[in-house]
Amino acid sequence: MERRDFLKLTAASGLLIAADGLPAQASGAKELPPGAVGLLYDATLCIGCKACVASCKETNSVPGGALWSDGMKQPPYETVTGEPPIWDAASDLSGRTVNVIKAYRAGDGAKDTEGGYSFVKQQCMHCVHAACVSACPVSAMVKDPQTGVVTYNKDACIGCRYCSIACPFLIPRFEWDQAFPQIRKCQLCNHRLKENKYAACAEACPVGATVYGKTADLRAEAERRLALQPGSYYEYPLNHMESGRRVRSVVANYQKQAYGLHEVGGTQCLVLSGVPFDRIGLPKLPEAAYAAKSETLQHTLYKGMIAPGILLAGLLFTAYKSTRDHE
Ligand code: SF4
Ligand code: SF4
Ligand code: SF4
Numbered sequence: 001m002e003r004r005d006f007l008k009l010t011a012a013s014g015l016l017i018a019a020d021g022l023p024a025q026a027s028g029a030k031e032l033p034p035g036a037v038g039l040l041y042d043a044t045l046c047i048g049c050k051a052c053v054a055s056c057k058e059t060n061s062v063p064g065g066a067l068w069s070d071g072m073k074q075p076p077y078e079t080v081t082g083e084p085p086i087w088d089a090a091s092d093l094s095g096r097t098v099n100v101i102k103a104y105r106a107g108d109g110a111k112d113t114e115g116g117y118s119f120v121k122q123q124c125m126h127c128v129h130a131a132c133v134s135a136c137p138v139s140a141m142v143k144d145p146q147t148g149v150v151t152y153n154k155d156a157c158i159g160c161r162y163c164s165i166a167c168p169f170l171i172p173r174f175e176w177d178q179a180f181p182q183i184r185k186c187q188l189c190n191h192r193l194k195e196n197k198y199a200a201c202a203e204a205c206p207v208g209a210t211v212y213g214k215t216a217d218l219r220a221e222a223e224r225r226l227a228l229q230p231g232s233y234y235e236y237p238l239n240h241m242e243s244g245r246r247v248r249s250v251v252a253n254y255q256k257q258a259y260g261l262h263e264v265g266g267t268q269c270l271v272l273s274g275v276p277f278d279r280i281g282l283p284k285l286p287e288a289a290y291a292a293k294s295e296t297l298q299h300t301l302y303k304g305m306i307a308p309g310i311l312l313a314g315l316l317f318t319a320y321k322s323t324r325d326h327e
Contacts, residue, residue, distance in 0.1 A: 112274030213241025
């Protein structure tokens with residue numbers, strides 16, 4: 001086979017792929033799992049106290065940066081004085097931080113206005129069609145079919161970090177400073193759900209900025225808030241949608257949609273804000289899930305063994321050429 005013939009074969013295969021409907025057809029949108037749970041974070045209520053960050057670290061035993069108190073055992077990082085650290089002001093997600101509060105400032109500096117500043121909480125969004133799950137070659141990232149919580153199995157993980165690259169929110173982080181590193185990300189306090197408890201960040205939030213619940217209830221709550229009159233008062237649910245506890249606060253001038261309702265096929269965690277989402281670090285994303293597109297690509301390439309056919313032709317050509325060069 002001449003190089004020209006191989007190139008022709010490759011081009012012909014490419015046309016076959018295109019004819020198979022590759023560019024436009026993503027696999028169908030996934031439904032919310034029946035018992036889907038998540039978080040609703042309302043940036044307009046957040047006071048930036050970081051109680052959620054400290055509580056998250058404590059409950060997940062994330063090394064180096066919990067609010068160590070007397071009686072807590074073996075802090076993994078010591079200060080120069082040998083005393084345990086008492087505060088860690090994490091500025092971003094990392095191998096030691098799976099939940100972070102950031103402050104974004106712009107324009108006139110007024111809180112929660114179109115040109116003002118806002119806090120924002122970042123943790124895994126627990127996507128309905130999770131790109132990290134789709135990208136993981138060894139099923140170390142798994143989405144629970146009932147609750148939809150995306151969890152990580154360190155024993156299955158081979159450290160390829162495809163999940164980190166695939167995630168549209170850049171959530172999974174690698175423990176670069178550990179001898180036996182793992183991926184770290186919020187698992188919606190899955191270990192606590194088994195104990196009939198719920199997300200520690202929501203439980204710790206004193207003002208109802210982070211509330212835990214069934215995703216369907218959180219979506220309905222978000223819609224209710226968006227329909228409220230700015231400047232009026234509202235009894236915001238505190239900690240858990242079913243706790244019965246409420247806190248009265250002034251309604252802010254919300255951006256007119258909840259972030260996570262439509263982005264990349266929808267997420268089980270939602271964000272409300274008074275400041276445009278892209279100004280508080282939440283990227284503009286398409287409605288179709290990345291995972292749906294990549295899965296369609298894989299299925300199309302392997303349908304009819306088109307891609308392996310191209311690969312085999314390439315290998316045969318290389319072998320043939322190198323044999324001839326040596327004759
Ligand atoms: S936010 Fe990222 S890490 Fe979390 S489920 Fe979605 S793709 Fe996975
Ligand atoms: S749900 Fe649990 S792991 Fe996730 S951010 Fe909240 S406290 Fe951290
Ligand atoms: S605990 Fe609540 S108010 Fe405090 S930083 Fe976290 S989300 Fe904001």
